[in-house]
Amino acid sequence: MKIGDRLKFTRLKKEMTQEEVAEGIISVSYLSKIENNQVTPSKEVLHLLCQRLGIDNLFHERMNELMKQIMLWYKAITDKNEWKAAEMYEKIKKMIEYFNDAEANIYFLLMEMRYYLFMKNISAAEAAMMQIRELYNAFDHEMKYYYYKFFGLLYYCKEKYEEALEYYKKAEELFRLQSFPKWEEADLYYLLALAYSRLWKMLSCINYVQCALAIYQADYNLKRSAECHVLLGICYRRYGELDKAVECYSLAQKAAQMVNDIELLGIIEHNLGYLKSMKKEHREAIRHYENSLVYKKHATLADRFITLFSLIREYYVSQNYRKALASVEESLQLLKQHSEPISYEYYLHFTVYQYLLSRDVSEQEFEMFMKNEVIPYFQKHKKYEDVAQYAEYLADYYERCHKYKLASKYYKMSYDFLKKIIPI
Incomplete structure (x- = not known):
């Protein structure tokens, strides 16, 4: 960050006018030129301006250490080390308040937004986003890179995957203009792969996740390698290459077991259950889903619901209606009792099966x-698999009622949405 940018950032942060800063030192017009990096002030003028802004020394020798701590904090977030990230956040927050350096403040605000996203505090991340946007004109290329990357992640967390991908691609363009560590490259590639996966662009997803995996494996990062194997397994499953998917999940499971990552093991068991469901191996699918719920015992309710719903669906398909209905009623009761905000999506899922059972x-x-509710909701949110499934359920209902024209309409809808996700 240039001298003028640092001065302007600090002035705005202190809510001071140019007149207040310049008074008795230089003219307002000259200060404006300094802030716009049109002129470089003398050491004497710079010293006086720093005093006026409450900065003892703009280039404090400990700023390098502070920036190092900020980037170590960011690395802890990227490594998903929740305990270390939380501890470092409180420490760095105090250092930022003490040193009041413009460049460090910007990096802190950017990383704070990333920290909120890591902690799943979306409202706090959105508030940080508004503050960061106001400072964009002062950013250099590296700051803009993090800006686009973290904004992409915010949109991803809000299930706006096309917007997320747009921001990630902008970050990727800026990535090439800077020098970053390999783990940063891997993290960006993994996020791009996730966005492509959500948009069902499997070739792009596989390309990026394999690039990320190669870096993580070279660095012996077992946790992130396992995450890459899971994503590859999902891609191969969607292509119908089930044996390749099983191989990927097995590799992920071994890596997760080596680092004793309970959360990841729960995700892997869930995906194995989905795979067995596709192969019509219902008993095995149920076993994996039940194992997943054991691993997810202390997970958030939202993380558990995806597996509860899959288990209900498996009970239903295998005609174990008693267990399916009991699980539906239990899940709906959890929705009513729990204070944690849960997506409306799961209310719809569970209620569909309640009606069916x-x-x-x-x-x-x-x-x-x-x-009026279910199919329009999943259409709007581009959940094509769910639209296809529920359109088929509605078509089956119309067929039983001998309303063959309506049945044909919804069977066609189911088929059309399947074509969006599977090459038929």
Whole structure:
């Protein structure tokens, strides 16, 4: 960051006008030129301006150490070390307040936004985003790189995957203009792969995740390598290459076991359950889903719900209606009782199966619920697999009612949405 940018940032942070800073030292117009990096002030003028802004020495010798600590904090976040990241956050926050350096402040704000996203505090991340946007004009290329990367991650967390990918691609362009460590390159590639996966662009996903995996393996980073294997397994599963998917999940499982990553093991068991479901091996699928829930015992309710829903669906497909209904009722009760904000999506999922399994619900209620709430919601959020499944359920209902024209309409909808995700 240039001298003028540092001075302007500190002045704005202190909510001082140019007149207040320049008074008795230089003219306002000259200060404006300094802040816009049009002129370089003399040492004497710079010293006086720093005094006015409450900065003893703009280039304090300990700034390098502070910047080093900020980047170590960011590395702890990227490595998903929650305890270390939380500890360092409090320490660095105090250092930032004490030194009041413009460049360090910008990096802290950027990394603070990334920290909030890591801690799943989306509202705090959005508040940080608004503050960061106001400083964008003072950013150099490296700051802009983090800006685009973290904004991409925010949109990803909000399930706006096209916007996320757009920001990630901008970050990738800036990445080539700077010198970054290999682990940063791997992290960016992994995030790009995730976004491509959500958009069902499997070739791009595989390309980026393999690049990330090569770096993590060279660095013996077992946890991140396991995450890459999981993502590759999902890609191969979607392509119908189930044996390759099993191989990827097995490699991920071995790596996760070596580092005793319970959260990751829960994710792997869930994906193995989905794979077995695709192969119509219902008993094995149920076993893996149940194992996943054991690993997810202390996970957030949102993380557990995806597996609970999959287990309900598996019970239903295997005609174990008693267990399916019991799990639906238990899950809906959890939704009502728990204070943690849960996506409306799971309410819809569980209620669909409640309608399918319960004798107390009229067929007309089911029809209206599917047509007016369920299918439009998943269409809007581009959850194509769910649209295809629920359109088929509604088509089955119309067929039973001998409403063949409507049945044909929803079977076609199911087929059309399957084509969006599977080359048919």
